[in-house]
Amino acid sequence: MPQVLGAVVRRYGDFGTCEDAVQEALLAAAQRWPAEGVPENPRAWLITVASRRRIEMLRNEAARRRREDAVALEPAAGVAPAGDDSLTLLFLCCHPALTPSSQVALTLRAVGGLSTAEIARALLVPETAVGQRITRAKQRIRDSGARFVLPPEGERAERLNAVRKVLYLIFNEGYTASSGPALHRVELSAEAIRLTRQLRGWLPADGEVAGLLALMLLTDARRPARTRPDGALVPLAAQDRSRWDAAAIAEGVDLITATLATAPIGPYQLQAAIAAVHDEAADAAGTDWPQILQLYGLLRILAPGPMVTLNRIVAVAMVDGPATALAELDVAATDPALAGHYRVAAVRAHLLEMAGSPQAAREQYRLAARQTLSAPEQRYLESRALALRP
Amino acid sequence: MKYLILIQSNEKSLEVWETLTSEQQMNFGRDHRRLTEEMQAAGVLVASEGLADPSLAKWVSVRDDKTIASDGPFAEVKEHLAGFYLVDVEDFEQAIAWAAKVPDAALNQVEVRPVLDMSGWDF
Numbered sequence: 001m002p003q004v005l006g007a008v009v010r011r012y013g014d015f016g017t018c019e020d021a022v023q024e025a026l027l028a029a030a031q032r033w034p035a036e037g038v039p040e041n042p043r044a045w046l047i048t049v050a051s052r053r054r055i056e057m058l059r060n061e062a063a064r065r066r067r068e069d070a071v072a073l074e075p076a077a078g079v080a081p082a083g084d085d086s087l088t089l090l091f092l093c094c095h096p097a098l099t100p101s102s103q104v105a106l107t108l109r110a111v112g113g114l115s116t117a118e119i120a121r122a123l124l125v126p127e128t129a130v131g132q133r134i135t136r137a138k139q140r141i142r143d144s145g146a147r148f149v150l151p152p153e154g155e156r157a158e159r160l161n162a163v164r165k166v167l168y169l170i171f172n173e174g175y176t177a178s179s180g181p182a183l184h185r186v187e188l189s190a191e192a193i194r195l196t197r198q199l200r201g202w203l204p205a206d207g208e209v210a211g212l213l214a215l216m217l218l219t220d221a222r223r224p225a226r227t228r229p230d231g232a233l234v235p236l237a238a239q240d241r242s243r244w245d246a247a248a249i250a251e252g253v254d255l256i257t258a259t260l261a262t263a264p265i266g267p268y269q270l271q272a273a274i275a276a277v278h279d280e281a282a283d284a285a286g287t288d289w290p291q292i293l294q295l296y297g298l299l300r301i302l303a304p305g306p307m308v309t310l311n312r313i314v315a316v317a318m319v320d321g322p323a324t325a326l327a328e329l330d331v332a333a334t335d336p337a338l339a340g341h342y343r344v345a346a347v348r349a350h351l352l353e354m355a356g357s358p359q360a361a362r363e364q365y366r367l368a369a370r371q372t373l374s375a376p377e378q379r380y381l382e383s384r385a386l387a388l389r390p
Numbered sequence: 391m392k393y394l395i396l397i398q399s400n401e402k403s404l405e406v407w408e409t410l411t412s413e414q415q416m417n418f419g420r421d422h423r424r425l426t427e428e429m430q431a432a433g434v435l436v437a438s439e440g441l442a443d444p445s446l447a448k449w450v451s452v453r454d455d456k457t458i459a460s461d462g463p464f465a466e467v468k469e470h471l472a473g474f475y476l477v478d479v480e481d482f483e484q485a486i487a488w489a490a491k492v493p494d495a496a497l498n499q500v501e502v503r504p505v506l507d508m509s510g511w512d513f
Contacts, residue, residue, distance in 0.1 A: 099480050125436055125478045132433030172509070373391075375506040 025050035086111065087202045088150050090195075093137075094162040097144040102137040103166045104173065109134050111198075112191055122188050123173060160203075164212050164268065167196050171216050189220050207263020210255055211272045217252035218275035221245040232383070233376040237284040249279045267303035270295055289318035306338050310347050322355035342371030346381060353388070362388040392436060392478050392505035393485035395492060399472040403498045421493045422473075429477060429488065440473040476505070 025046045039045040093107040108114045108122075116134065120127040151159045174189030196213045203209050225239035234240075256272040263269070274295045281287040296312035309332050317325035329351065333344050349364035362385045369381035410418070422440070429435035444467060448459045475492065479485050482504070489495060489502045 101478075101480060123478075128430060129433045129435060129478060132431060136433060373504050373506055374509045376508060378506065 021050045021054035022046075024053045086198070088148060090163055090199065091151055091159050092141060092146060092148065094159060094166045095141050095144060095146055096159075096162065097140045097146075098137050100166070100169060102133050102140070103162070104169055105130055105133045106137045107166055107195070108170065108188075108191065112195060114191070122191075160206070160209075163199065164208060167192050167199065168212060168216075168268075170195070171219075189216070189223070192216060193220065205263075207259050208266040208268045210259040210263065211266055211269030214252045214256040214259065214272035215268055215275055217248045217255070218272060218279050221248035221252065221279060227376070231376065233380045235380070236278065241281075241283060244279065252276060253280060265298070265302070267299060270299045270302060274299075287318075289315055293319050306335075306341055307343075309335070309338065310343050313347060314350070317351055317354060322351045326351050326355065340371075342368050342373075345371060346377075349381070349384065353384070358388045359390065391481065391507065392476060393482070394503050394505055395475040395477065395485070395489045396471060396501040396503065397473045397492065397494045398469050398501065400469040403472075403494070406497045418493050425491050425493070426475075428491070429475065434477045434479050434484075434488065436476040436478050438473070438475040441471055444470045 028049055029042070029046060090107065090111050093110055094103050098106065105119055105123075108119050109116065114122075116131050117127050120130040123130065150156065171189050171192035174187060174192065193213070193216050196209065196216060200206075200209050200213055221244050222236070222239065224245065225241065225243040226234055228234060252272065253276045256269065256276050259269055260273065274292055277288050277292050277295070293312065293315040296308060296315050299308050300312060310329075313325050313329050313332060316328055326348070329344070329348055332338060338344055345364045345368035349361045349368055352358075352361035352364060365381050365385035365388070369378050369385065372378050372381065407415070426435065426438050429438070444462050447462050449462060450457065450459050452458070475488070477485060477488055479488065482502075485502050485504075489500050492500050494500050
């Protein structure tokens, strides 16, 4: 679907009514092809029909048109859209004028081809809310004057950054909104992987896109072991690794290995490498923590942040012992970026437990449980506190 | 992320309500409806309702497999939930901005609480 949409938008430049034209073209195809036979070049047929319908709709809307420069460009003689159009569309959906959740909704709709209802169900918000978000997002893009072309050379790297971020957001929404298996609910993490594969197809030389795909594969591979049937969260160290998706791990490991050998290093690649080290260990005890510690050290330089700091401290504990890690945590906690962050308490609790101070650990687990915004984490933290009851 | 904006009814809010003119009281309801529409148009509204008086509520418990539904406690409750807006926005700041538009915020105060999600964190 995106190829047809992309082709129509490229010619007529107005994002808003193009989807309707495309849908009508598809409907026409569904009605006519069974009787008349599939045309020799089905895509060209669809594009021509959608373009014609689009012209009709433009004429009908002429009186209501808000922007004078939504002018029809002279259609090119031949039909030659390729992956280029879909990539341009993806770039457009991640325009900086949009909020992150608008970028997510628009990408899922226009590039992913999900219906508004499917997006709403996946995000657990009303369909009307998603519809409005998408409508307003399109309007903002129109108002920004963005055209259906790739961003200029100077902006391309930054826009690609935004695209990767949106895809990763979609992947994580798959965890955030999930409430167990549900019929007819699109799996957002699978959708994110699919879209990232597409992106990798268009930009095979980009190391960070490859890194992002590897990271998604290696993270998603652990999903079957991440939650118990009752919905409780199982920490990495306690997961039943026989339930991990071995094929996804193999693919992710191969991908990150190949990428690290050739591409300039980047944060997604480093995160993927860390995930690969975890996923390659036969059991928790076999985890190569020194390597993970080194990788977090690199990540701290390349893409510092509160989560990186905290995760690295956990690795320090595994390599140099909990006392050293606790000392580093005390220093790190003075950073305003980490102040009051519930995960400081969660990590502190974990380290205190490792260090053999169960009552102090219990206090920190309970503190963290009150501060978290994650329901499964809250349960996990409270269960740790309960387990340490004197 | 989702946030719940809670509107509580208590002694203080009732006092303030009594100081309003009849017209102001009518506008209050109209302003709530307008805000709901505004939230809908912005694509942030998940749900919003006004709740009936606690005297119309039932309290439900189950003991020995038997369902018991009784009228509320006879003693006056200090505070009860009068209504809410559940919004899905980018961050706390946005939620606060919307809460500030709730008419009760100008008269008294409203509470904004983050809603728990299902995110997880492997380390």
